[in-house]
Amino acid sequence: MSNSLDRALRERAMKVVPGGMWGHMHAKDLPEGYPQYFARAEGTKLWDVDGNEYLDFMCSWGPIILGHHHPEVDAAAFAQYQRGDAMNGPAEAMVELAELMVELIPHADWAQFEKNGTDATTTAATIARAGTGRRKILVANGAYHGAVPWCSPSLIGVTAEDRAHILTYDYNDIESLNAAVAKADGDLAGIIVSAFKHDYGKDQQLPTVEFATAARAAADDADAALIVDDVRAGFRLSLGGSWERVGVQPDLAAWSKSIANGFPLAAVTGNDRFRAATQSIFTTGSFWCGAMSMAAAVATLSILRRDDAIAHMERMGTLLREGLASLSATYDIPIRQTGPVQMPLMLFDDDADARKGFAFCSAAIKAGVYFHPLHNMFLSAAHTPGDIARALEAAELGFRSVRALTPATA
């Protein structure tokens, strides 16, 4: 497994990009053996610049939901590009996409489009403030809602005032949510909840029905907005929004990542209660009306519905989860698998420094399977039972590698 071209690019990048790379795709946070630079992608496969092939379980950290280069999505996107993409206004695809989202998503009376997930969460918070005339936004401790000062996981370059109206609660903890509402002291604009708890390196938690119901009630009692951040999970758990599964409708939701199978796009949807507020705020971006991404999104969402793709991802995710559980039992190495099966996270017991997780992933990547040790992974509609079988073979090498690390426990 050569990596000389990857190393050469990293050296070139060190000169012209601070730290060689930024953000969540920086390979410095990944186990030994992971490439930084990719040359090619097709279906569920990726090739790095040295030609090494990987069966992928990150799906570009979410965007790829139908597999790379889905022919129908690409055809729709490029037909639109050949007509026009960035023009002096939107194309018909914008209306089609908004209509489709209103049709698919029960709470949505309208949609509006952006480019980043952070654009969508920031816009939703601004709408909540505009609509209520109040200021406080509740966010869960440890939740990721974007990478700008009001929500960034880092405080470097962030001022105290950027967070002046952010109050926190613990996910799935009704008491802490109500305490945060009380702390807002009549100034509550909105409550942001992740689709489920998917904090980096922690066991995932689906929302309980009780918590979701309490969050809805707390927003209603305070006449505030309930905002579901569906950027990461959107369209993988339910085409109608992830809180469909717990029977709760938000007022506003933020979408991005998988909405257009890799083409850059984000969206906010909302109900009529926040329509006027949305119209009242100013938000815009140079590329937000780009028609290629919108045509790709119409195709992506249509295919997800037609092919019942979520059920397929659940079946593949269940196969993977059951296979990993079985290997864990065989090797007597306890693991925790949490969250929805189509967004898998596997953490090892007694692994605070992630030594086991890294050893597992290093072995798998050498066997050509791209897992992540700490961030939830993503399945796509392109994953097949054969892919899962191959992934489990690599996982077995991973478990052996973990066994080699630690004294035998059997």
Place this chain on the structure above:
Amino acid sequence: MSNSLDRALRERAMKVVPGGMWGHMHAKDLPEGYPQYFARAEGTKLWDVDGNEYLDFMCSWGPIILGHHHPEVDAAAFAQYQRGDAMNGPAEAMVELAELMVELIPHADWAQFEKNGTDATTTAATIARAGTGRRKILVANGAYHGAVPWCSPSLIGVTAEDRAHILTYDYNDIESLNAAVAKADGDLAGIIVSAFKHDYGKDQQLPTVEFATAARAAADDADAALIVDDVRAGFRLSLGGSWERVGVQPDLAAWSKSIANGFPLAAVTGNDRFRAATQSIFTTGSFWCGAMSMAAAVATLSILRRDDAIAHMERMGTLLREGLASLSATYDIPIRQTGPVQMPLMLFDDDADARKGFAFCSAAIKAGVYFHPLHNMFLSAAHTPGDIARALEAAELGFRSVRALTPATA
């Protein structure tokens, strides 16, 4: 000139998009006769959904700098897409683009990429704060630096704390700049300056050498960052950054719009003084490593350099400016043309309500030429002397329309 399909789309959109549209591309802010929806674009031409053809002078509000569907840009972008776009990390194109920007832009020791102009300005402000450990950012009154709470032109949904560390000065006014620095009282992180003053509906002003030099000195004296917001003007005035023309190098610059001829991309460039600060902050986005836009940017910047495209845009802009001045004299209707010729703005004297500007543009759009009455316009490298001649014919109809509005002044 039919507009029935445009009207039908506007009606559909009113149901599923708040206000039917958002942001700077909303046709409600444009004169009568302007379409909202576009079907096709090629070179310097646009077609609306009803098939009406326009010779375009907005270039998608900036992004289109080589004309729509420049064959070399499209070929580079699609070759990259066919290999891979949104992958688990960047492609080699990211390194190539950073190297090219470092080569072209004198202040740039490094580059980092985003999707929106607002991402770039926000990142630059965060880097300035991280690098200095201070908080205040100086912005010019009336300047546009993006559409999020810290810089949005609207205060709806924005809290006072979002602006707590923003201080203002008047563009090209050294005294007001120094007063703002004094007001920062030792807490100055950065001074943001637009490439030139291009506030909506106001006469444009190029920076004076004295002002630019004073801004550089003020930043140096305070050990703060000088940040040029080159989002709107970047690569149209100078490939090395717009303040090249006044002989001043910033510490940081924000780029977007024309960087990839319409493909969505933004960038921050900076000098080594801010390299470590840039590495220290957390900023990221799901699509920021998308390789198609980066390949498009490498092609766009390479072609701009090879073809000496800025000189061509200046020649075409000069033809347009001289032609408009001549028409103004012929019809004895005084106008003001300000700013760089390749980003033209024409305002009528005694036109506070823009009645003349709207009448002018309405006449031109009916003649198939897409001008803007209040926002600066954009030329591209695709504009030809024939295009300018055609534009001037439409402009003559515009002047006649203005003459019909007002009592004869001669």
